Amino acid sequence: MVNGMLAPGQTLVTEEGEKVKVADMFGSGGQGEVYRVRTRKGDRALKWYYPQIADNRQRQILEGLIACSWSDDRFLWPQTVVVDADGRLPGFGYLMDVRPDRFRDLPALFRRDPAIAATTQRTLVTAALHTVEAYRALHGKGIAYRDINWGNIFFDPHTGDVLVCDNDNAVFEGESAGVAGTMDFMAPELVRGDRGAQPGIQSDLHSLAVLLFLLLMNHHPLEGALALQIRCLDENARKKLYGTDPVFLYDPNDTRNRPVPEEQQTVVATWGALPPILQRLFVETFTDGLKNPLRRVRESQWRDALSEVLDTICVCACGRQNLTEPNGPAPHCWGQNCGRPLTLPPRLQLTIGSGRTRTEPRSVRLGPQARLYAHHMVVEAERHDFTAVVAEVTEHPQQPGRFGITNRSGTRWTARRSDGSVHDVDPGRTIGLSTGLQLEFGGGAEAVVRD
Structure with missing residues (x-):
């Protein structure tokens, strides 16, 4: 063993008494080495501290974090302390999930x-x-x-x-x-x-x-x-x-x-x-x-x-994505060989909530494939989830260049055109985009299309 390095096949044990077996080494850093280990619940990652790091204070910090029992999928959070099963190897480490390859x-x-x-x-x-x-x-x-x-x-x-x-x-x-x-x-x-x-x-x-x-x-x-x-x-x-x-x-x-x-x-x-x-x-x-x-x-x-900027990203004719100012003027494309003024698509002015929680209008640019998500429909989203689509800008299948907004939610909308006509927009259905179109999504969420 050098600097706490573990051998493939070596058996360790968690604080709960579960045995885990060392498979291979992922890499090393300033505090220790990280290994893949086999457990009865599948592969996990093990961080094993160098001897000079594995002191009582680090153990206390680790145990305090583990006691949180925090299961947030954005964090590879420490799950349990691991020690040598035979007690012959000093020091300790901890288990966490393996980082997926997509990251x-x-x-x-x-x-x-x-x-x-x-x-x-x-x-x-x-x-x-x-x-x-x-x-x-x-x-x-x-x-x-x-x-x-x-x-x-x-x-x-x-x-x-x-x-x-x-x-x-x-x-x-x-x-x-x-x-x-x-x-x-x-x-x-x-x-x-x-x-x-x-x-x-x-x-x-x-x-x-x-x-x-x-x-x-x-x-x-x-x-x-x-x-x-x-x-x-x-x-x-x-x-x-x-x-x-x-x-x-x-x-x-x-x-x-x-x-x-x-x-x-x-x-x-x-x-x-x-x-x-x-x-x-x-x-x-x-x-x-x-x-x-x-x-x-x-x-x-x-x-x-950042959320507002994300809602107003616009694509230039050259294909370059541009960050724009919400409700601001059209900038020039930042593409090195472009620089032309952007043509901004219509914007959806969205208002949500009721009473004192009623929000100021928020702009979402309605370029091709623009989407509204569940986080747009609440006053203060705890977390942005870009898999929860409630609406999407789609192109007419027989009339290229003509766009509408498609209901991807599970509830019916009410649409009011500038001519005063009222239409129901059921889930899966589309209403054509036009200036002045008003949409009622339910729950106090309303929007109007502006140039």
């Missing part, structure tokens, strides 16, 4: 890995939204992740689904743990080592914003001209860049760290294509939020903005 690591995006070539703008925004909602759920349980970075979250390049891994360092807010974070994702007060500063939910919000910027911009939010001037990016240089003198690339009042166009073309292009609703949130969290943790953008703010 890829985020660095694959930045490597431009061919395996994620199918990733679209819609997929990236969806992944960002799911990421925000996952950490919102974690924080809602009073748990701080403490080490949000691009190595701990995986995504499906086809659907945007996400999976959060390495959850064994998360702790309940206020508790201490050995992991403080990864420096280029850490909040400035942690990088500086300010008196009393501890990793927690507020520092998680900074790390989450860095992750979102990387996901959407393919670049770090604090690495512009100042980073290019550094000859040796050693610990002191990194501490200044991320802690003692952090400057956002697009800080409106401090231009020292603007991206250098000749060397950092990607972030220049992607920032220019980002809708103002997201630009404003990044500016807020990376200016005021760098100085005051209480000014950092909350998960609910990211969720609402």
Whole structure:
């Protein structure tokens, strides 16, 4: 045995007394090694800690997380502690589910890995939204992740689904743990080592914003001209860049760290294509939020903005997906060889709820194959589920270029045309799209089609 490495065929035992057998090794990291193991319920993943990590504090953290009995499919959550069946091998590990093959690591995006070539703008925004909602759920349980970075979250390049891994360092807010974070994702007060500063939910919000910027911009939010001037990016240089003198690339009042166009073309292009609703949130969290943790953008703010942008993605004639501003003007296509003004499709202005919970109208662009989901029909969705389709824009089978909205729900709608005529739209039926068309979906959800 070297550094706690387990042998194929070795028998271990869970705290409940179930025996598991080591099959093969998935890989290793900074804290331990991960193996596939056989259990009576099928294959599981086992993280086995290196001896120097397997101390009493790590065991306490692990047992506290397991006691939560949290079964959220966005997290590979620790399920049970595992030890050597014979008691001869010191240390311990824990079982979790095996990560499905469809999930890829985020660095694959930045490597431009061919395996994620199918990733679209819609997929990236969806992944960002799911990421925000996952950490919102974690924080809602009073748990701080403490080490949000691009190595701990995986995504499906086809659907945007996400999976959060390495959850064994998360702790309940206020508790201490050995992991403080990864420096280029850490909040400035942690990088500086300010008196009393501890990793927690507020520092998680900074790390989450860095992750979102990387996901959407393919670049770090604090690495512009100042980073290019550094000859040796050693610990002191990194501490200044991320802690003692952090400057956002697009800080409106401090231009020292603007991206250098000749060397950092990607972030220049992607920032220019980002809708103002997201630009404003990044500016807020990376200016005021760098100085005051209480000014950092909350998960609910990211969720609402990303959800609105997702509803207004438009496809240019060149085929490029473009992020647009909800209810905003038509931007120019950001395609490198295009740049033409976008022709925006009609929008559905959706209002839901009743009384004091009645919402302001929300716009959904009605391009080909646009959809409404169950989360559109509630005031505040806890989670966006893109499998729960309630309506879909479809093309007329005999009249190309003519579109309608098809009822994919299980209830009848009422449609009112601008000429005053009223029509029932049963499940599976379609009503032609026209300006002024009003739709009553039931439960207080209503919409009107606008140009």
